[in-house]
Amino acid sequence: MSDLDPDPPSSSRRSTTGGYDAIVVGGGHNGLVHAGYLAKAGLRTLVLEQRHLVGGAAITEELVPGFSFTTFSYALSLLRPEIIHELDLVRHGFLPLMMPSSFHPTGDGDYLLLGDDHAQNVAEIRRHSRHDADAYARYHHDLDRVVQAVQPLFDNPPPDVFGHDPDDQADVRWLLGHLGGVDRRVMHDVVRLLTGSAADWLEDYFEHEAVKGFHASSSIIGSQVGPMSPGSGLVLLFHKMGQHDGHLGSWAFHKGGNGGFTQVLARAAEAHGAEIRLGARVSTVLTDGGRAVGVALEDGTELRAPVVVSALDARRTFLDLVDPRELPGDLVDSVRRTKYRGVSAKVNFALDGLPLFPALPPRADGGGVDHFGGFLNIGPTIEYVERAFDAAKYGWYSERPFIDAAIQSVVDPDMAPPGKHVMSCFVQYAPYHLRGSDWETEREPLGDTTQAVLESHFPGFSNLVLHREVVTPVDIERTTGLTEGNIFAGELLAPQMYFFRPAPGWSQYRTPIHGYYQCGSGTHPGGCVIGSPGKLASQRVLKDLRHS
Amino acid sequence: MIRTTPFHPRLSELNTQGLYTHWQGYLSALRYTHAPKHEYFAVRNAVGVFDTSPLFKYRISGPDAERFLAGVLTRDVRTCRPGRAQYTLWCDDRGYVMEDGVLVRHSATDFTLTAARPTLGWFSDLTGRLRVGIQDVSDEFAMLAMQGPRSGMVLAGLAPETASLAYFEHVPAKIGSHGVTVSRTGFTGDLGYEVSIDADHALDVLDEILDAGRPHGLRPFGEEALMMLRIEAGLPLVDVEWHNSRLAFTDAQRVTPTELGMGWMLRGLHTDDRPFLGRDALRRELTAGTTRWASVGIVVDWEDWDRLHRDAGVLPAKDEHPLPYESLLYDAPAGGTSIGYVTSFLYSPVLQRHVGLARVRPDHAAPGSTVNLELALHHQNTTVTARTARLPLFDPARRTARP
Numbered sequence: 001m002s003d004l005d006p007d008p009p010s011s012s013r014r015s016t017t018g019g020y021d022a023i024v025v026g027g028g029h030n031g032l033v034h035a036g037y038l039a040k041a042g043l044r045t046l047v048l049e050q051r052h053l054v055g056g057a058a059i060t061e062e063l064v065p066g067f068s069f070t071t072f073s074y075a076l077s078l079l080r081p082e083i084i085h086e087l088d089l090v091r092h093g094f095l096p097l098m099m100p101s102s103f104h105p106t107g108d109g110d111y112l113l114l115g116d117d118h119a120q121n122v123a124e125i126r127r128h129s130r131h132d133a134d135a136y137a138r139y140h141h142d143l144d145r146v147v148q149a150v151q152p153l154f155d156n157p158p159p160d161v162f163g164h165d166p167d168d169q170a171d172v173r174w175l176l177g178h179l180g181g182v183d184r185r186v187m188h189d190v191v192r193l194l195t196g197s198a199a200d201w202l203e204d205y206f207e208h209e210a211v212k213g214f215h216a217s218s219s220i221i222g223s224q225v226g227p228m229s230p231g232s233g234l235v236l237l238f239h240k241m242g243q244h245d246g247h248l249g250s251w252a253f254h255k256g257g258n259g260g261f262t263q264v265l266a267r268a269a270e271a272h273g274a275e276i277r278l279g280a281r282v283s284t285v286l287t288d289g290g291r292a293v294g295v296a297l298e299d300g301t302e303l304r305a306p307v308v309v310s311a312l313d314a315r316r317t318f319l320d321l322v323d324p325r326e327l328p329g330d331l332v333d334s335v336r337r338t339k340y341r342g343v344s345a346k347v348n349f350a351l352d353g354l355p356l357f358p359a360l361p362p363r364a365d366g367g368g369v370d371h372f373g374g375f376l377n378i379g380p381t382i383e384y385v386e387r388a389f390d391a392a393k394y395g396w397y398s399e400r401p402f403i404d405a406a407i408q409s410v411v412d413p414d415m416a417p418p419g420k421h422v423m424s425c426f427v428q429y430a431p432y433h434l435r436g437s438d439w440e441t442e443r444e445p446l447g448d449t450t451q452a453v454l455e456s457h458f459p460g461f462s463n464l465v466l467h468r469e470v471v472t473p474v475d476i477e478r479t480t481g482l483t484e485g486n487i488f489a490g491e492l493l494a495p496q497m498y499f500f501r502p503a504p505g506w507s508q509y510r511t512p513i514h515g516y517y518q519c520g521s522g523t524h525p526g527g528c529v530i531g532s533p534g535k536l537a538s539q540r541v542l543k544d545l546r547h548s
Numbered sequence: 549m550i551r552t553t554p555f556h557p558r559l560s561e562l563n564t565q566g567l568y569t570h571w572q573g574y575l576s577a578l579r580y581t582h583a584p585k586h587e588y589f590a591v592r593n594a595v596g597v598f599d600t601s602p603l604f605k606y607r608i609s610g611p612d613a614e615r616f617l618a619g620v621l622t623r624d625v626r627t628c629r630p631g632r633a634q635y636t637l638w639c640d641d642r643g644y645v646m647e648d649g650v651l652v653r654h655s656a657t658d659f660t661l662t663a664a665r666p667t668l669g670w671f672s673d674l675t676g677r678l679r680v681g682i683q684d685v686s687d688e689f690a691m692l693a694m695q696g697p698r699s700g701m702v703l704a705g706l707a708p709e710t711a712s713l714a715y716f717e718h719v720p721a722k723i724g725s726h727g728v729t730v731s732r733t734g735f736t737g738d739l740g741y742e743v744s745i746d747a748d749h750a751l752d753v754l755d756e757i758l759d760a761g762r763p764h765g766l767r768p769f770g771e772e773a774l775m776m777l778r779i780e781a782g783l784p785l786v787d788v789e790w791h792n793s794r795l796a797f798t799d800a801q802r803v804t805p806t807e808l809g810m811g812w813m814l815r816g817l818h819t820d821d822r823p824f825l826g827r828d829a830l831r832r833e834l835t836a837g838t839t840r841w842a843s844v845g846i847v848v849d850w851e852d853w854d855r856l857h858r859d860a861g862v863l864p865a866k867d868e869h870p871l872p873y874e875s876l877l878y879d880a881p882a883g884g885t886s887i888g889y890v891t892s893f894l895y896s897p898v899l900q901r902h903v904g905l906a907r908v909r910p911d912h913a914a915p916g917s918t919v920n921l922e923l924a925l926h927h928q929n930t931t932v933t934a935r936t937a938r939l940p941l942f943d944p945a946r947r948t949a950r951p
Contacts, residue, residue, distance in 0.1 A: 081854075081900075082850075082851075082854075084900050085850050085851075085900070085901075090898075090899060090900050090901075094900065095592075095593070096897075097589050097593055098585050098586050098589055098897070100581065100582070100583040100585070101583075115581075115582040115583055116583035116585065116586070117582035117583070120582050148861075148863065245866045245868070245895065245897055245900075246863065246864060246865060246866030246867075246895070247866075248863065255593065365558075365561065365562070365758070366758075366759075366762045367562055370564070370581060373583075373586065410765070411589075412593060412594075412765075413593075413594050413698065413763075413764055413765035414593075418763035419762075419763035
């Protein structure tokens, strides 16, 4: 492939016969990123993955011959761009494909179709609301400025405001200095987003219900909030932190799905010298006198290393892998208090052809289906989504759920046989804890509910379905280990972010056990396929090793 | 009066934008959709088609055709067997590049040359007493480039005889009921083919190709996507990377083949007995070491790019649309000496870097050499760190893979 850098890193520089310098528990994307950085720094690094493939919740599986399903995570945006370069991912096949459109049926047969041309997008919004046409540019400008202000916090470990050593105090001064430089209006917007609801924020810009509904869709992803709940602003902002090729808030579809992406990460980590062992489920982190000394696998094998890093969520990191009695009581309490409450499900389809949206019929020449190039956003208005949320409050799944769908084979034809398609549907709300039933019973009814909603927007949809996979929150937990199926490894709630992620005083990737670290999405800055926890944790590990 | 190509009636139906440019007197689509980058990804990940009909096509035949072409073209046509094609240049007698084209050899005595600019007069004036005829057949053929990893698969489904084509081979084939010529060539740096079709049958063949390609994600792509593709592929474009020396005013506007990065065409220059236009001057250039420039790729230091933009208070721009102007390269960040210039520059989605095609002083050409690229930020000129790199910048194995 390309060879832009004159000095490619040599692979497998070191033999592993002398044992390992670091063991990473969990081969999800953050575990792989973390291992890549450690190996690049020269550490003999071993990744232990319980399943037969790496990726955690970012996997692609050929469920039906020729049809590749993104079982869980299904698109890419939050990944920090510096990781692409620092781990040399392009050399190993990194390929984020553009999703050229966003399609939002407005519920009345009409639609909002946005693309890559700003002026055409403005015209499309103006078709619905003249008022909102110019609000669209202001809205994105103001959000971009908020992202600019918050980004340094996102890309650096949270200062330890509870710490007393000079490093911590310097970090706190850096933070205060940065915040002091933020424009007043922008700072107010930051606070409004971090504490308020997406609905309130959107009210300030838009009048049209569908335009608001479209922009509100990212405010509820993976979270037990409705767009009218305080806290949804934070989720909206979090998603805007992502980008595709410099466009904030834009999403890409990685070649081969997010499983294709984690395979790239695995190749990169291995090229840097890391070793990955599949089918190796860790049961315990071994400690000796308050120090981590290795891990024990479920099959009884013991592997030694002075550094052990958990890429699992905080519940597993602190309560499963080690004995809670070895930890301070307030940490154990905090971890137990952390809200997971998965509310998301996936319904993935193999389709015999493209669906039909009556207002945009295909032409005889096959054209006129440009609305299937990206996300299909089924959540016409804020009220629709808020009502979908109501059910979750009382322990049930939405009768008419919000669906974030994508026909990924339109963007990457390798995902399905020629002329056929795969469609990933992220479905919300589907709470982990059902009242009066269980997910074994409700799995297919949820699939039916989802399919019925799709049928209402795309008549004849069901006739296209060749295969359907329903992934409930319980399935997510069972397969990936994410507690209660929460896709972010801990909800994106203000008291669970930054200084407090995953627990007050433990936001800098260390644990109370020497040599035992955490690098999963449960740590700062949080979930999504983002890589930052893995990267920032590696900086902590390497810094500690230099000082020891 | 602007003309349309034989494919226009159909391709214009697929064009949702109505944005065209003028290419040698023909309407040529800039883009077909709101997202030229999406069209670009058709080529990098599926298959795209580009209407390349406005190229000039010359049929060169006769007992002395080979002798004639060996004497006017820079690359040795005698090494091109029937069934193969060659990318080539032609120079003036001072060894400066005039233009480039692709020469297809049908038989011992029969060739087709495609060129970006009209060149019949120039070639005709050079035939002398040789038994060679040169015929402008530009209007008789439509040409469709099919490019991308699935191009071979789609084409082989229509015309199985194309399945065995190696890089720069061509074969007569049949698509539907019409005879065509298919060559494994293109201007995208990817696996790709060009289909040459009798203009009268162009629409029929196009329809066959569009139908066959649709299940494979085939999309037409316009000039904007083409520019992205060819820059990543390190393919120079006349009037961007260089200017026809015959039309230049000064030598500073001229380049030699070596300076254009085509020194490989001169293999055997010192030993072979082939007299051709510019040979003596090119020999002198290489012997005396008077080559002024090396053509290289440049890759911008992403950290420096991001830092400069962030410090300036703006989001780091990653624009896949090429800069429409030339930028200078310096040997030091501030107050340095100019050591070269960038002719094409963009953010490459597949490489995830800002990259460019550049010409630098030979002593700065080694891959990985640090250069400083001028960059205007907030109405002030600054520089961003970059490194030189080998061309092509993007070079997938499938481009030249054996069938």
